[in-house]
Amino acid sequence: MTRTRPDWYYRQSAVIPYRRTADCLEVLLITSRKGKRWIVPKGVVEPHLTPPQSAAQEALEEAGIRGDVDAQPLGSYRYEKWGGVCAVEVFPMVVTEELDAWPEAGFRRREWVPPAVAKERLAEVELHAMLDALQNAADT
Numbered sequence: 001m002t003r004t005r006p007d008w009y010y011r012q013s014a015v016i017p018y019r020r021t022a023d024c025l026e027v028l029l030i031t032s033r034k035g036k037r038w039i040v041p042k043g044v045v046e047p048h049l050t051p052p053q054s055a056a057q058e059a060l061e062e063a064g065i066r067g068d069v070d071a072q073p074l075g076s077y078r079y080e081k082w083g084g085v086c087a088v089e090v091f092p093m094v095v096t097e098e099l100d101a102w103p104e105a106g107f108r109r110r111e112w113v114p115p116a117v118a119k120e121r122l123a124e125v126e127l128h129a130m131l132d133a134l135q136n137a138a139d140t
Contacts, residue, residue, distance in 0.1 A: 005082045012086050013051035014042035015059045015069060015093040016127070016134055019112070025135055026112040028095060029121060030063045033107055038121040042088060051089045059093060063110050064102025067095040074133050077126035090130050092137075
């Protein structure tokens with residue numbers, strides 16, 4: 001495999017956006033750019049941002065949400081892309097604002113779901129344990 005991008009492209013961060021309702025914890029999923037699968041907001045950590053700051057920026061651009069990103073990651077995972085291996089740190093984010101219009105609204109949908117439904121929809125099985133950790137933290 002030959003890397004086709006600068007090294008910093010392979011360092012990524014994501015958020016699992018969540019909120020507490022009267023009944024339960026919910027997480028926000030978004031569709032991929034082509035709308036074929038459910039994902040969480042994720043992207044390259046820009047050189048001038050910290051991983052939590054970059055993840056918050058991706059959440060705004062991809063999902064139209066603002067909130068408080070925890071500095072402590074829930075976990076991490078790796079996947080192959082661009083001829084290399086991307087390392088993704090995943091952070092919990094309490095959503096405080098949902099925008100009606102956002103940069104990628106034209107080609108993404110978003111939906112609030114319980115963690116169990118999120119686990120069924122997300123292809124990245126590494127996120128399942130992070131959803132469990134988020135659920136456990138919310139229950140305490």
